[in-house]
Amino acid sequence: MSTKDYVEKDYYKALGVAKTAKPAEIKAAYRKLARKYHPDANKGDSSAEERFKEISEAYSVLSDEKRRKEYDEARSLFGGGFRVPTGQRTGQQGGFGGFDFGDIFGGSGDNSGLGDILGGVFNRGRGTAQNRPRRGTDVETETTLTFGDAIDGTTVALRLTGEGPCPTCHGTGAKAGTVPRMCPSCQGTGQSSRNLGSFGMSEVCKECHGRGLVVDDPCPACTGSGRAMSSRTIQARIPAGVADGQRIKLAGKGAPGERGGPAGDLYVRVHVKPHPVFGRSAANLTVTVPVTFAELTLGAEVKVPSHRGAPVTIRIPPGTPNRRTFTVRGKGVRRKDGTTGNMLVTVEVMVPKDLNSKARSAIEELREATAGQDPREDLLERAKEA
Ligand SMILES: [Zn+2]
Ligand SMILES: [Zn+2]
Numbered sequence: 001m002s003t004k005d006y007v008e009k010d011y012y013k014a015l016g017v018a019k020t021a022k023p024a025e026i027k028a029a030y031r032k033l034a035r036k037y038h039p040d041a042n043k044g045d046s047s048a049e050e051r052f053k054e055i056s057e058a059y060s061v062l063s064d065e066k067r068r069k070e071y072d073e074a075r076s077l078f079g080g081g082f083r084v085p086t087g088q089r090t091g092q093q094g095g096f097g098g099f100d101f102g103d104i105f106g107g108s109g110d111n112s113g114l115g116d117i118l119g120g121v122f123n124r125g126r127g128t129a130q131n132r133p134r135r136g137t138d139v140e141t142e143t144t145l146t147f148g149d150a151i152d153g154t155t156v157a158l159r160l161t162g163e164g165p166c167p168t169c170h171g172t173g174a175k176a177g178t179v180p181r182m183c184p185s186c187q188g189t190g191q192s193s194r195n196l197g198s199f200g201m202s203e204v205c206k207e208c209h210g211r212g213l214v215v216d217d218p219c220p221a222c223t224g225s226g227r228a229m230s231s232r233t234i235q236a237r238i239p240a241g242v243a244d245g246q247r248i249k250l251a252g253k254g255a256p257g258e259r260g261g262p263a264g265d266l267y268v269r270v271h272v273k274p275h276p277v278f279g280r281s282a283a284n285l286t287v288t289v290p291v292t293f294a295e296l297t298l299g300a301e302v303k304v305p306s307h308r309g310a311p312v313t314i315r316i317p318p319g320t321p322n323r324r325t326f327t328v329r330g331k332g333v334r335r336k337d338g339t340t341g342n343m344l345v346t347v348e349v350m351v352p353k354d355l356n357s358k359a360r361s362a363i364e365e366l367r368e369a370t371a372g373q374d375p376r377e378d379l380l381e382r383a384k385e386a
Contacts, residue, residue, distance in 0.1 A: 011058035011071065019072075023063065030059040039179055039213075053188040053212050060187035136255035136264035143268055145238065147275035148308065151333050153240030158268065159233050162255050166228040169219035173226035178217045183208035236268060241333050243280060244272035278307050283333045283341025290350040296320045304345050306331045314345055322349045 012019050015029045033055045035041070042048035061067045143156050165171030174180050182188040185207035192205045204210040211226075218224030236250055247269050254264025272280075279286040289304050299318035303311045306328070314326050325346045332341025355363065 009054075009058070011062050014054050014058035015062065017062075021062075023065075026059065026062050030055060030063070034059075039181070043179060052182065056182055056188040060189070134257060134261045136257040136261065138264040138267060139254040140267045140269065142271060143236075143238070144271040144273060145242070146273050147278065147280075149238070150242050150244070150270070150272040151240065151280075151307070153238055153242075155235055155237050157233050158236050158266075159231050160266070161229055161231040163227050164230045166219060166222035166226050167230065168221035168228075169226060171226045173211075173213075173215045173219055173222060173224045175215075175217035175219050178215075180211075180213035180215045183212055183214045186212065188212040234266075236266070238268070238270065239336075241283065241335060242270045242272070243282075244270070246270050275307075277305060280333065281344070283335050283339075285332045285341065285343045286346070287343060288346045288348050291316065291347045293349050293351075296322060296347065296349060302347075304328070304343075306343060312343075316347060320347065323347065 012021070015026060015033065017025055017029050021029075034052065037048045037052040037055060039049050039052060042052075061071050139160055139162065141158055141160060143158060145154065145156070166173070169176070172180055183190070183205060186192050186205035190205050190208060190210040190212040191202040192207075193202050205212070208214050215224045219226070222228050234253060236253065238248065242248065247267055250266040250268060252263045253266035256263050277287060285307055287304065289302060291300070291302060294300075295302065295316055297319065299320070300316045301313050302316060304314050305311050309331065312328055312331065314328065316326075323346055325344050328343040328345060330340050331343035334340050352359070
């Protein structure tokens with residue numbers, strides 16, 4: 001229980017008693033209400049469970065003379081019904097709706113003061129925030145596509161794994177036929193208090209880990225946690241033209257929201273398997289075509305494969321340098337705007353390892369015939385330039 005709870009919650013109202021009520025009246029009111037809203041009598045009714053927790057929390061404070069006094073003090077100091085403006089918490093230490101605890105408790109400049117401690121408690125955002133609709137978390141996954149599917153676009157089945165309520169016990173954590181009971185240690189609040197002077201510091205209850213409920217016969221499937229990993233498979237449309245390493249956002253395909261909140265987004269990291277022949281450079285396809293020295297020197301027409309189409313013939317003019325790149329228009333990857341990239345064909349001389357005797361003597365003849373041409377003629381001279 002925190003001071004914020006003290007300030008926000010009206011325990012007298014929760015039990016339907018007057019502020020001046022005697023301990024016996026408080027006890028009688030609690031018994032009556034606890035019987036009515038006990039989880040055993042209201043199976044599966046979460047509003048009854050909430051009400052039960054509220055009653056138990058109120059009783060745990062008002063039935064204890066010392067805590068009741070602290071509660072009354074806190075309420076009179078900050079005014080009953082003062083509410084933390086939820087959604088406006090700025091994380092500002094000590095700030096509380098424009099109300100500075102530092103001023104009350106001794107001081108600006110005193111950073112170890114109670115103002116900071118309380119600020120920490122208030123800014124934790126417990127309480128009402130738990131009941132608000134929550135957007136589902138974003139989920140990341142990856143998929144590997146073939147080269148062709150990355151170019152054309154495809155639909156892939158993605159298996160998403162996430163934590164959700166245990167399907168065996170429907171999230172209660174209790175074995176079939178049993179129900180969790182209120183945590184006796186924290187009276188169902190999920191929080192235990194540590195006293196600092198007349199103010200309580202709240203901590204998550206160690207007994208129930210903040211659930212407010214304990215389970216005597218744990219569900220064997222989730223060992224009482226009520227949570228389980230589950231997986232679902234979704235069909236995701238991968239647009240045409242994705243590149244290796246690209247991250248695609250699929251809005252609303254992440255984890256489902258809670259209490260009516262929107263779903264999160266799904267991010268898919270795409271890996272593209274290399275193709276044995278083709279490469280990609282943005283919307284262009286690349287291909288390296290082996291040619292002979294004679295083809296580059298004398299010129300030739302060579303047949304070049306295209307991706308998902310008939311081979312195309314490119315004309316190599318005589319005297320083409322090794323590794324020259326030719327552009328074949330429109331044989332690349334289709335872009336979003338409907339235009340298509342090109343295929344970039346790079347010619348590369350293959351030097352034969354083995355030669356038959358006829359070829360060998362022809363090459364030897366070539367060497368003799370070109371003996372006067374030295375391709376490295378001025379190389380050593382040019383290398384000396386600064
Ligand atoms: Zn507890
Ligand atoms: Zn379970």
